[in-house]
Amino acid sequence: MIDKRIPTPAEAVAGVKDGDMVLISGFGEAGNPTELIHALIDLGTKDLTVVNNNAGNGHIGLAALLEAGRVAKIICSFPRSSRSEVFQELYRTGKIELEVVPQGTLAERLRAGGAGIGGFYTPTTVGTPLAEGKEQRTIDGREYVLEHPIRADVALIKAESADPWGNLTYRMAARNFAPAMCMAAKTTIVQVREIVDLGATDAEHVVTPSIFVDRIVEIPEPISEAAILRQAERGEKAAAP
């Protein structure tokens, strides 16, 4: 089907299976596909491996997915934040596996997965504990570590606009991991603020071409995780003695 529009988030995430690897776009609170994550929570899928730059904040979105006990393992670069209490608790009690990957290596592993690259050598982590157990080699006098691609079952993505075929644009720094994640998943599911007419996006301005997109659902007024977290913080401060 070249027309990839799906009416609801529930239908968009249908078919995600227990044990799947799920890529989730977003950096901090910019670019999170919150509605799709909550549809995935409602679907009940478990034993997921999740890839995201972070590990959730507060009790919404990715943090809610963790809190619901659906995630067996998380691959991320920075699981700590002032509001990552759900992840912290799961990690402390041994209920979640963590693979920490440097942010650039994470992005490059996703791109490699999407681009059919079998592995690549990066200087990042050489000489550090994160290089332990990894194959190293010297190329042109410099040390490199071998890193492997990430290829996932599903990507949950937030974008700004899509045409019916799935040509995507993003908004400012909400772009972050989304383009590489769209490439790296077998099924790429995208929530967009606006579905535009075919041809409405200048072909020069398409950031993610439609070939990387499988399903689109329109969420005109997406939840802002940042706004909700700030509200929660104000509420807690107000409630404090």
Place this chain on the structure above:
Amino acid sequence: MIDKRIPTPAEAVAGVKDGDMVLISGFGEAGNPTELIHALIDLGTKDLTVVNNNAGNGHIGLAALLEAGRVAKIICSFPRSSRSEVFQELYRTGKIELEVVPQGTLAERLRAGGAGIGGFYTPTTVGTPLAEGKEQRTIDGREYVLEHPIRADVALIKAESADPWGNLTYRMAARNFAPAMCMAAKTTIVQVREIVDLGATDAEHVVTPSIFVDRIVEIPEPISEAAILRQAERGEKAAAP
């Protein structure tokens, strides 16, 4: 200098040295930096290694650089065309070295060079003569060939617009190898049809961010190699008996 504007092509290519590796953008006759190439011919630099998808057409641009005897080696994916007579003759008489690289591997080697990747594994060429002598390995049951990055001294690039810092846009299929080449060179020299004001290009629509650009020269009405080749062909046909 954050303002990268240079008045003339001659000043823009100043400093290119004998023996340099020079990346030249373009695919067929779309995206060729013809004015910069001719400035390089005028500069007299020789023993160059040139990277381009092709090997020149007719007697203009890259073909003229070859014809002037300045190129010791060419790295390209497709040196044959109906008008590649200059290259063919140099190759036949042993006056130029040729490294044929699959088009996707060429693009990826350039990107790797620009992205600090020490090498990557690709399935392309496995089982073919172009894999001979290359390191191979099996990853997840699939065979891959190890390929190395290309890092060059200079890139000569054609783009559509630049702001004074060098944020570039391209026009349609003239984009091709330019973004990867801008990344892969120590000095990236760009001819653009138009220099626009700072801020005139929407930050979402920048294709090559300014960090990859060193010098910009405005050529409002660039030579069209395609038009000149067609003219030449018509002339030859008209002159034919």
Place this chain on the structure above:
Amino acid sequence: MTGPSNPIENPTPHPALKPPSKPRGLTRDQMAWRVAKDIPGGSYVNLGIGMPELVALHLPQGKEGDNRQIVFHSENGILGMGPPPPQGEEDFDLISAGKKPATVIPGSAFFDSADSFAMIRGGHIDITVLGAFQVSESGDLANWTTGGVPAVGGAMDLAQGARQVFVITNHTTKKGEPKIVKECTYPLTGAGVVTVVFTDLAVIDVTAKGLEVRELVEDLSFEELQQRTGARLSPGPDIRPLTAPLDP
């Protein structure tokens, strides 16, 4: 859609209707039509240069809302390539991988060569249609060089990367030599990459069990096809006549 023998549509005898010394094979256009029939709507397709380009003429293009829509990929950085422009409307910045003037349809996107081959190598192109000098029993493809100045372009990336590699080729060379062979003698483009071969005489699937004939032109027996082939063929489980409209 009823095969090449309707006398009303074809009042003067079609050359293929004469008593054949050569079998009544498909024309180039009929072969292209036949390939097109196997391309599902919604596919992302890359057509090689030459005969594969004819396939585009038999696929729906640019009709919004038509889920039979195919999106054509051109490795120089286009998704949504349309038909060639009318003469006089060529734009030198908008060319196909074959360096010919092109157009784009609504829903198209431009991108750079690295991204373009990420699509190819990463398995995002559903089908590529390529020409061939030779195809082997195990699906090896030789289509890039027979000697002279080596020039590979994007052929090896496409052969390795596309989910399906369709080959469109005459069954034999002009001299009658088989192009489907036990092992390729020309340098390979890719090993074990071909999924289906569409010739003027047959449609042949490359399977784990070897080459299986799915369709065969009507006036040729399986044995006669085997005689024109340098590799062992077997009849597919559901072998059928290969037919195409006279002027597809």
Place this chain on the structure above:
Amino acid sequence: MTGPSNPIENPTPHPALKPPSKPRGLTRDQMAWRVAKDIPGGSYVNLGIGMPELVALHLPQGKEGDNRQIVFHSENGILGMGPPPPQGEEDFDLISAGKKPATVIPGSAFFDSADSFAMIRGGHIDITVLGAFQVSESGDLANWTTGGVPAVGGAMDLAQGARQVFVITNHTTKKGEPKIVKECTYPLTGAGVVTVVFTDLAVIDVTAKGLEVRELVEDLSFEELQQRTGARLSPGPDIRPLTAPLDP
């Protein structure tokens, strides 16, 4: 620009002017000012989270035509990051790598994480300014973890990839332990990556010959600096006083 001792600008005694038991070190703002002085106009700069962010306050931003302009890179996909927005004008889609509301200046560009780290890893960032738990004699940097939940972010990529790695740090911990050490005891972020260390007491170049003191605060002798340092220092060829304006 004349050092921290102008009584007219500072009628009440600055804490640093009291007879020091601790040496009269630079404040955080003065350290940031001093780092900024070593960043040439036209540089592409990535500032780490925390004290490094203060450096931005001492660099020209967004003045078109000013060749002293610095372009700030934020690893979440921004070149040309500007100062934080006024309260009430935050946009949650425009945040810094530290996840704080940000702005962009004219001449900025947005891109994805893969491209962002291509810039970093590929050596396109001229200078990164990072904090440190420890820096070793050979320029090893430890700044990502001291235990607990591991979290690395982009620190290792920046440490390996930027052409120059400036470290901004107090010379010793709050307990007075040296942060410049013979060998790091904390897990490394990168080995041999630091080029210059800017502390409250000194500016120290990491050279092939070891740590060379380029600048030293005025009321501290070289020997006193060495006592506060866990690694062997040598005076640079042109050692000078480290000074900064009182309220830079």
